[in-house]
Amino acid sequence: MATKYVYFFGGKETEGNAEMRDLLGGKGANLAEMAGLGIRVPAGFTVTTEACVYFFKNNEKFPPFLWEEINPNLKQMEKLLNKRFGDRDNPLLVSVRSGARVSMPGMMDTILNLGLNDDTVCGLAERTRNERFAYDCYRRFISMFGNVVLGIEGEKFEEIIEILKARQKVENDAQLSAADLKSLVKKFKSLVKKIAKKEFPHDPFEQLTLAVEAVFKSWNTPRAAVYRRMNGYSDDWGTAVNIQSMVFGNMGETSGTGVAFTRNPATGENKFFGEFMINAQGEDVVAGIRTPRPIAELKKEMPEVYKELETIYKKLEIHYQDMQDLEFTIQEKKLFLLQTRSGKRTAAAAIKTAVDFVDEDLIDVNTALSRIPAGQLDQIFHPMVDPTSKAKVLAKGLGASPGSASGRAVFSPERAQEMALKKEKVILIRMETSPEDIQGMSVAEGILTAKGGMTSHAAVVARAMGKPCVSGCGGLTVEVKKKRCTLNGVLITENDYITLDGSSGTVIEGKALLIKPRISSYFTKLMHWAENVCALKVRANADTPHDALVARDFGAQGVGLCRTEHMFFNVERILLVRRMIVAKNAKEREEALVKLLPIQRNDFKQIFKVMAGLPVTIRLLDPPLHEFLPNTPGEIKTLAREMRIGASALSKKIQSMKEINPMLGHRGCRLGITFPEIYRMQVRAIVEAACRLVQKGTKVYPEIMIPLVGHINEFRAVKEMVVAEASAAIKKANVELDYKIGTMIELPRAALIADEIAREADFFSFGTNDLTQTAYGWSRDDSGSFLPDYLEKGIIKVDPFVSIDQEGVGQLVKMAADKGREANKKLHLGVCGEHGGDPASIEFFHKTGLDYVSCSPYRVPTALLAAAQSALKNGEK
């Protein structure tokens, strides 16, 4: 049997359902589902994603009998609606929309009012007895089709409208007369002819063919590709195309259109939330060009319609067991649902709705846990403006995406990217955002727009990215070319600092004081559930008592990585450290180390105290020593004076320590072997700190980690030194202390000989950052010169420093874990690279059978949730 490429929806003839989203796309599947539930949707049909895949696999050709399938479906629509496609007197108009298996808001293209031409527009005018409406539809169709299908810039059409409005002295489109719109149609058609070098197509079937083709192609636009890459979606899925009969929100004051969420997508509050516009088509709302009205006002405006909408949204939420994002149109007081889908929400909203849904008995705990995107969880720790500070508010807009951020003002996405490359924090300020702005938005700290509501492009994208956004900021005017804007008359030029509060919608002058938010009870409940489900333990990377405290509060089950060198950078200590480094011999070095000992001991004591009862893994000194030395002549001079040595001698020493490839240089246990006195001091500090606490009855579990081991003899040599030093200290303190000795597995060679190491080690901690650098041969610091190109060209799908390269680096992790466990059944396995906080990587580590992951304190909840999700998905390890 030939593949079925077309599925009908609407009324009883509906063929699809919500389960078929991979084939019909999310929109098509949900339209079919709603029709199946008896909810009124404009009838239509879906061309499947398989047709799109075929199209790209076959040199952009449609499947052979596609149109033989489409035509009967079109006939079915004509029959159901009693209209005919292309008929002069009673024309059927359709929308053509993309719909991929996952929602990619604003990413792909849509065409409305297709089927209009110079003939059918007259029929429409006559039937609706509204010439103005008919030409409004027609001019919208020409500009959309011209833009999406013929590739003419939308601005060109806008310019023509602006000139006309200026000439007619009107402020908005709605004030244009039928005659004005007629003249617009003429002008639009000549614009098309001039730029596309052909007449605007008259034949509705030709219009439809070109439109379907254009929607398919929209799957492969750069902006769609970027969006997929950012979200980890496959390029191979393709998009479906929905051809649906038009309903009109722009048929006057009894018509309208809107989008709504069944609950508040920013906070999760259980209250219907949305916006609508009277006498407008759907694109007006989503594109954020006009500022719409809150949904509550619809109740007064059209009470029956609102009541019906209320019934429907509740029905849908219960049916889907999830918060829904709806699109609807009211055509002459008749309500049509155009779309329903799982609503995008902030992490805070995701948590609250999931917990509420459990309380409402709609879903169970495991479903609630599975539903929250773990990667976005740390959004809830976004800072907010200190309410007690005296911030100068420049303007107010909509609090479109929560959290606060400060940065330098920029007015174009390109400039945002340039400055981000220089590590500048920027706030992107635009009249409105469009999909072309995506990359600029992704590097900005926050987004501010003059136009657009809570569901505008800027708002939706910012929420998805977890960035603060203030939209619809009336007091804002932007002059892109002059690189400046005014906020209620205050001039802001490029590089000036501003602060956004995306929760309250305020724009603040300069850099405001930001504070960390409080944690909600919903969050606490969720974390509690997660901990019960986790198989992997979650520890934190913490270098200071403060970090350790934060981590423990978030549920960390120990410290997985305490980097002793971070303590070295402290201003009071750096001179001692430098003295130790430039020491002329072991004796001088010892002298400096003797002074460092009590300082390090106290550091460890504080961390052990905070983590009482839990393991604390301390890594011995790792970075190359030259990293602690100054670089500029001025700094060197200062240091030389402080150290009372000659500046030129010091400079020479520093020069001689420089390395060509410091990543592969004199660091890690190589330091411990060439300068054993440094490691000895550190071990003494660790063990003495632990012993002193044990003497006071505190439970301390130190784990001493030897970095950068590649050869078994490195491990043996350092272990011997550690044991000797530790035994002496323990003996001296006369206590019982249980400590462990292990190593980082961060070099390919270590993974290759993991069995040998495991026979002598208590634990492995995978340092997946360095393992990625060495396995791939990629310097993290230098990969910026080719990695963006690699992502752009699809050489790799994901930055391997963000999510672990399971195929290559992961193979080494698995090899080392298997070899290690084989050789030592008691071997404890963890991860302390940055992948320890990445949900996809955590799932991999769970499946590989590790015991724990360790991540930065604020990622602990994310890791706990991801670990819980992984356990639910993959079963107990």
Place this chain on the structure above:
Amino acid sequence: MATKYVYFFGGKETEGNAEMRDLLGGKGANLAEMAGLGIRVPAGFTVTTEACVYFFKNNEKFPPFLWEEINPNLKQMEKLLNKRFGDRDNPLLVSVRSGARVSMPGMMDTILNLGLNDDTVCGLAERTRNERFAYDCYRRFISMFGNVVLGIEGEKFEEIIEILKARQKVENDAQLSAADLKSLVKKFKSLVKKIAKKEFPHDPFEQLTLAVEAVFKSWNTPRAAVYRRMNGYSDDWGTAVNIQSMVFGNMGETSGTGVAFTRNPATGENKFFGEFMINAQGEDVVAGIRTPRPIAELKKEMPEVYKELETIYKKLEIHYQDMQDLEFTIQEKKLFLLQTRSGKRTAAAAIKTAVDFVDEDLIDVNTALSRIPAGQLDQIFHPMVDPTSKAKVLAKGLGASPGSASGRAVFSPERAQEMALKKEKVILIRMETSPEDIQGMSVAEGILTAKGGMTSHAAVVARAMGKPCVSGCGGLTVEVKKKRCTLNGVLITENDYITLDGSSGTVIEGKALLIKPRISSYFTKLMHWAENVCALKVRANADTPHDALVARDFGAQGVGLCRTEHMFFNVERILLVRRMIVAKNAKEREEALVKLLPIQRNDFKQIFKVMAGLPVTIRLLDPPLHEFLPNTPGEIKTLAREMRIGASALSKKIQSMKEINPMLGHRGCRLGITFPEIYRMQVRAIVEAACRLVQKGTKVYPEIMIPLVGHINEFRAVKEMVVAEASAAIKKANVELDYKIGTMIELPRAALIADEIAREADFFSFGTNDLTQTAYGWSRDDSGSFLPDYLEKGIIKVDPFVSIDQEGVGQLVKMAADKGREANKKLHLGVCGEHGGDPASIEFFHKTGLDYVSCSPYRVPTALLAAAQSALKNGEK
């Protein structure tokens, strides 16, 4: 049964034989063997290496019943010689010598005349009726024992002798009277008491116990450890101790001692070769303190003895089927053999003797091939002083180790090492060398000594190291502290250049013109045998037509690595290359590339021509582009002027291209992906060059190699580009061209996904240099800061950049080879890292089943021989 730790030798009671060298050490086993053959050796016994191993494993304690075993053996000696150990009237004196399973000349300690004390010395004097002789023995014994057992510097004893000689106004020791020697004994004993803080031990049994202990301990002296590490010997072998009755070469004019080789160890000439001294003990010859006489003169001096020696040496050579190195002593015209062992020889001598032995029907071809140390083969390509040049000869000495070298004069091994670290070439100039000088010798280009003969320490070690050496240079006096010497009155100070010709024994002023030597017919014969036996093919790394020609002459079976970038550094081209690099856009880059194309094409054409009929693997551009750019402000200014751009803009550009870890940076195929136009030009140059030759009937087999692949998509993207470019060029030329596309496997990740790559590649070439850097996480350029320490501390046994790390890096090679062959049966496998010329690595590659190794042109013979040896040892792969 308890372990037997002691074996007797001498006469019919001999217990051991030559097969037992692991247990008895080389010296002990061969003494037993000689005794077994009926050759006269002083009777004695060997304490086994197992006793030494026991000693070190048990906290430096002897095995429990060792002395219960030694005593009967001592009795047996007493019986055989009719003397008694410690007997006042007829004392048995013994030597105590180390003897490991392999010869470590001068590395370990020896004590002669043990058993003497204030009583027995009288007995000896009476029995020999030679008081002078007896006290000469006694004073030698005290100084050796003092030095070896009690750790007193030899110089201290020498000083006392020098003072005495000066007072007595005599020139050499032999002129000292019995009374002088008696006073020396007294002085030596008080020196011992003063420094060792105890009396010199009187009891011969105590002397023996301490001596055996000291010999055991000498196994672990730093200089012995260094020697083992340099030669790849295990620390675990231990040394045997030979306790042997003394015979005396210093009993007057009818006595003497000597060392000899059955053939010339420098040239291989089949002529008895050696030296002797009248009235001397063996240590005088080996230590090189007195200059001995050529062995031929012994014929006149003692014709019967010489005749007996001749019979013995011929017997031994036939018995051992190898050239022998003998030690003998003549005591009152009676000849004793003290040692025989396989003689160390130069590579040239090894080749000639092996070929001669085959011609003489002593050994077969395979034995001949196995016997030549492949790693030393390239010695024969050592340069020599151009005989047509007008070199100013400063002095003449003995041509102790062939080859020539120039370098800066240094006078201490420490200074030699310091200067070598700065990449200076040095010639080490000493009065004589001793084992303490080993490390200095190993970094020097050549060695010059005032004293010592052809078998002196300097000569033996230099030959083993394959370095030129001139010894016994009479016109030389050295002033170490003043850092200068005179050569027949000409003053040479540190840093002055001199040249040694170790073949003729001449010392030449300044840097002489050196030329490459001619190849002997023996070498050609050997290479022919090797080629017939090899399983691995041997290719060469050749970047120029000249390199390719040299390689082909040496028997290279293709080019395994042609580094295109080396062509870029040529003065005429570098400006074009730099233009290409700093191009502001692809168009500017293309313009520079268009000019480079014909140049590269011609390079390839020349190499293809030389290698007609053989494969040539060309690697596309690999190093980071910034390597081609200038660094200093001056150079940048010049370049900016040449390029007609601003110096500060250029400087900025260069700065922006700098990388933190260039080894892991923007290089290899990463360049090909970000700047495809560069690779396209190179492919066009390769294919066009090949096509033009094919048109003329030349057989060309280009293999295009994509460097630094880590991800399958990198390989795919570049391959696609290569195929497109190559196909176009082939089509245009309208010829048939068979070319291959493959990759370097030089990143751990590439090895991990080798199956994926193999499905799309024709060949792999292992880049084991970079694979070692990434697997170990060691930057070759930076490892100098810890690698010496690692070798010193025994963390690693061999520098993994010299000989492949079989356990780690080798595991990756094996993994990639296995995965690759599994996925693609036709996959061709080779190695192009520097390990391709290292015999141990070659054996590993043979066993791993690779198809070929590729090495530098002058290493081709070494590789061929090593490949043949590996095939003989391990069978066909």
